[in-house]
Amino acid sequence: MNHFESKVRPAKPEGERTPPEKLRVIACGAIAREVLAIRDANGLDHIDLQCLPAIWHAHPEKIAPGVEQAIGEARAEGFSRIFVGYADCGTGGLLDKVCEREGVERIAGPHCYSFFAGNEAFAAKDDDVTSFFLTDFLARQFRSFVIEPLGLDRHPQLKEMYFGNYRKVVYLSQIEDEALQQKAKEAADYLGLAYEYRFTGYGDLTGELLRAR
Template identity: 40%
Template sequence: MSIEAARGAASAAKVALVACGALAQPAADLARARGWALDVYPLPPLLHNQPQLIAGQVERLVDELMPTGEPARYRRVAVGYADCGTYGALDELCDRRGLRRLPGLHCYDLFAGAETMAATFAAEPGTYVLTDFLVASFDRTIWRELGLDRYPELRDDYFAHYTRCVWLAQEPTPQLRARAQEAAQRLGLPLQVVPTGTGRLEAALTDLLD
């Protein structure tokens, strides 16, 4: 067998994960740590600001990874998204194409659990949620995306009805903790830290890949 053929055979034994940009890195880290035969293909995390586009972008990448009439590059493709505000569009895509996605309404469920998140919002509806990704990318994905770098006076309009900021901390390092505190202060909200780890995401990925 040629080197090219061997590489192709090795790739075809893998699963491709079309992943939300906010989940791609922890998914890739888990795959590497657990030795999973998984390649992660992230889509831009800013798609969450236009969730109506997510299903179409996922399908386009699925078509690239599993082109019709060509030898399979992967054993199968999985979808590394929860519903993420698509209101069932991802489920329709998965049903139509024979795919599976991660469970839950949003990525917060994959870190803290759906019951915990439901209780969090029920206890205090004005809860603004951050993950490690959102803390690390706060300037780009929140501050600049909302235009607060140009119009900081809009902060109080945007966040007038929020009462707290909850950080779902997968890896609460001192550096991330400091950045989470700074992010909450810039939003004018008190910070609550909820350590979650990545155990629920790992279990969901394990089930998805099984």
């Protein structure tokens, strides 16, 4: 092979595309199943998922500093493309400040209930002010993420203090699963609230991850 030939690279077959650059998605552990399901269903093999502790759902003050640290670690690992798999999630705008400072984007919306339902649809539901929401994750983990953190297992009399102003439990389901629906009904019964089921699928989350290509 002469010098000229060694410099020539064969053309890519027609229709073959360069794989997209790896994307680090830094997400709440409470939506890990959903992110992976969307990734696999849509061939988003370039997504590299890092989950932060799902229990931060109950401690939103930890989210912004935790995400900021994870962004720094991702860049140290060589990721130039980063997407934050959180909505505001109770940070009171602090997560947005981190995203602006770091030059990254996050999932649009105030919280996961909103983006699963669809942010526009969720905002249009006036009666949801008195609703307590469950997702698939929270239906599975109701004891670990609601009962125990609030101390209801030790002090059941606190239920009235925490939930006295709620009228119903609304289960926003990502997959149609009878066992999860039963768990959600049991959660509503435990809280002494009416029960409503809404199948949402993945809502706006799919579009957000596709947009983050």
